Amino acid sequence: MSSPDKPGGSHMYIGYVRGMNGSQQAYYLDHGKFASSLEDLNLSIDPEAKNYIFFTVNFRQAVFNYGIPAGAYNYEPQPKTWRRAYIGGVFLTKVPGTNELTTEAIICRAEVSGIRAIEPPINARTCGSKTSKILP
Numbered sequence: 001m002s003s004p005d006k007p008g009g010s011h012m013y014i015g016y017v018r019g020m021n022g023s024q025q026a027y028y029l030d031h032g033k034f035a036s037s038l039e040d041l042n043l044s045i046d047p048e049a050k051n052y053i054f055f056t057v058n059f060r061q062a063v064f065n066y067g068i069p070a071g072a073y074n075y076e077p078q079p080k081t082w083r084r085a086y087i088g089g090v091f092l093t094k095v096p097g098t099n100e101l102t103t104e105a106i107i108c109r110a111e112v113s114g115i116r117a118i119e120p121p122i123n124a125r126t127c128g129s130k131t132s133k134i135l136p
Contacts, residue, residue: 013052013067013086014107016045018135020056020065021088021105028103034063034090051083062091064120069113085110087131089121107135 023041024034035041036058045054050070057064069083088107095102104124108131119128127133 010084014109014134016052016054017065017067017086017088017107019043019045020054021090021107024056024063024065024090025103025105028090028092034058034060062089062120064089066118068118084113085115085118086134087118087120087128089124091121091124093124106133108132109134 020038020041020043023043027035027041035056038045038054038056041056052067053070055066057066065088067086069085086107086109088105090103090105092101093104094100106121106124106127108118108121108127110118111130111132119131121127121131
């Protein structure tokens with residue numbers, strides 16, 4: 001059995017978070033704001049996939065897209081301690097030399113498995129505490 005944090009295992013969950021980030025960027029271009037739910041994004045992700053729970057939190061200037069191990073989210077014991085949480089962030093940033101805004105994205109992974117909360121990224125280049133950048 002392959003672990004989600006080994007080659008071939010985590011790519012699906014990272015792909016979900018990457019898709020959420022990209023959908024948020026497209027939503028912003030179309031609506032001038034970030035979406036507040038997965039339903040708003042019209043994604044075909046089951047928000048309660050077998051091993052992970054996916055959701056989005058909108059803070060107007062940034063939006064965070066979560067992929068949390070289901071047991072950790074529900075405060076259940078983590079028998080499969082190899083599961084790590086993922087968080088994507090999409091930030092509004094000013095285009096240098098203009099007043100125009102653009103979006104920038106990042107994906108980070110928890111440094112330990114089985115956590116119940118994950119620190120959001122600080123900006124599109126810097127992950128939060130106890131997380132590591134895995135994708136721009």
